Amino acid sequence: MSTRNNPLEQLNDGALCAALVKKISRRLSRPIRIMEVCGSHTMAIFRHGLRTLLPKDLTLVSGPGCPVCVTSPGQIDSFIELAAMPDVILTTFGDLYRVPGSEGSLTQAAAQGAAVKIVYSPMEALKLARKQTDKMVVFAGIGFETTTPTVAATIMTAAREEINNFTVLSAHKLMPPALKALFHEDLAVDGLLCPGHVSAIIGTDPYETLTDEFHLPCVVAGFEAVDILQALFMLVRQSEEGRAVVENAYSRVVKAEGNHQALKIMNQVFSPEDCQWRGLGRIPASGLGIRPQYDKFNAAVRLGIKIRDAAEPPGCLCGEVIKGRISPSHCPLFARQCTPMRPVGPCMVSSEGTCAAFYKFQL
Numbered sequence: 534m535s536t537r538n539n540p541l542e543q544l545n546d547g548a549l550c551a552a553l554v555k556k557i558s559r560r561l562s563r564p565i566r567i568m569e570v571c572g573s574h575t576m577a578i579f580r581h582g583l584r585t586l587l588p589k590d591l592t593l594v595s596g597p598g599c600p601v602c603v604t605s606p607g608q609i610d611s612f613i614e615l616a617a618m619p620d621v622i623l624t625t626f627g628d629l630y631r632v633p634g635s636e637g638s639l640t641q642a643a644a645q646g647a648a649v650k651i652v653y654s655p656m657e658a659l660k661l662a663r664k665q666t667d668k669m670v671v672f673a674g675i676g677f678e679t680t681t682p683t684v685a686a687t688i689m690t691a692a693r694e695e696i697n698n699f700t701v702l703s704a705h706k707l708m709p710p711a712l713k714a715l716f717h718e719d720l721a722v723d724g725l726l727c728p729g730h731v732s733a734i735i736g737t738d739p740y741e742t743l744t745d746e747f748h749l750p751c752v753v754a755g756f757e758a759v760d761i762l763q764a765l766f767m768l769v770r771q772s773e774e775g776r777a778v779v780e781n782a783y784s785r786v787v788k789a790e791g792n793h794q795a796l797k798i799m800n801q802v803f804s805p806e807d808c809q810w811r812g813l814g815r816i817p818a819s820g821l822g823i824r825p826q827y828d829k830f831n832a833a834v835r836l837g838i839k840i841r842d843a844a845e846p847p848g849c850l851c852g853e854v855i856k857g858r859i860s861p862s863h864c865p866l867f868a869r870q871c872t873p874m875r876p877v878g879p880c881m882v883s884s885e886g887t888c889a890a891f892y893k894f895q896l
């Protein structure tokens with residue numbers, strides 16, 4: 534077999550990966566569906582070619598762990614509204630730039646004269662605020678527990694320096710409430726490949742409610758091929774044995790109790806509030822709002838912005854993709870009206886989006 538056709542030969546630890554694939558195959562006695570929650574896992578699985586190595590009875594479906602994909606159209610609309618305000622510069626991560634809201638994207642708003650600047654971190658946005666004191670610099674706050682502590686630290690820095698022209702519009706989200714809401718919908722999933730990055734902050738303890746309430750095996754995984762295959766083996770083993778516990782296959786990074794310091798900073802600045810998710814609707818206490826003592830840095834308060842509910846793009850099935858109910862190829866728009874060059878939904882825009890991954894690796 535040529536190297537081109539055999540993904541194992543291209544992997545670091547190819548022999549170990551081959552042994553794990555064999556162990557999974559031996560352990561599997563029936564069809565099993567595993568959800569990989571995290572967009573980085575979706576991309577890693579495709580990049581390592583793992584889907585082609587796994588037995589056909591093991592199906593992988595993607596979950597709601599791509600932060601750009603779950604940002605609601607109403608939240609995008611609010612970012613656009615801010616960018617169009619006089620004397621405001623809206624700063625954002627690049628992934629969000631092309632995501633459609635209900636009436637266009639930040640790219641289109643920028644083309645019509647709105648002030649939008651791509652930044653790589655919230656600190657870069659704060660740096661801009663120090664320079665451009667005649668403008669209000671707003672940071673578009675999206676993402677899960679992985680990114681929120683950095684945003685909180687930036688707000689605390691701005692408070693210490695008494696900066697008056699830096700604010701954040703928070704559309705930050707919490708992963709455990711969303712997973713709980715998702716599994717209340719009775720999804721046909723036999724196990725959860727839990728996100729490595731989010732778990733590095735929250736730890737493994739929050740997944741206990743999923744194992745207890747839904748009898749759902751949970752394993753936290755890293756991002757190397759070996760990490761993912763090891764976690765998949767552990768999930769298959771639990772499922773076959775009728776067990777549902779939380780296991781950690783990424784213990785070199787993730788601790789049961791998480792990262793105390795990051796959680797402390799996050800909780801100092803943000804508190805849980807109800808939040809609208811694309812595809813999942815409004816989920817109680819699944820978002821993070823800025824605490825009143827930091828109102829000065831809250832764009833919603835300072836600039837009078839209210840995040841409204843808004844319609845999803847017509848025909849886009851991102852919600853069903855995010856819930857793992859369909860594969861992107863089941864969306865009638867996939868690779869026709871919706872491509873990475875002309876995306877209809879966020880799952881085709883984001884570098885971690887499932888539709889983008891299918892388009893890049895499976896067409």
Ligand code: SF4
Pocket residue numbers: 848849850851852854861864865866867868871872876877878879880881882888
């Ligand atoms: S292919 Fe496009 S329109 Fe269809 S679900 Fe994916 S992003 Fe949405």
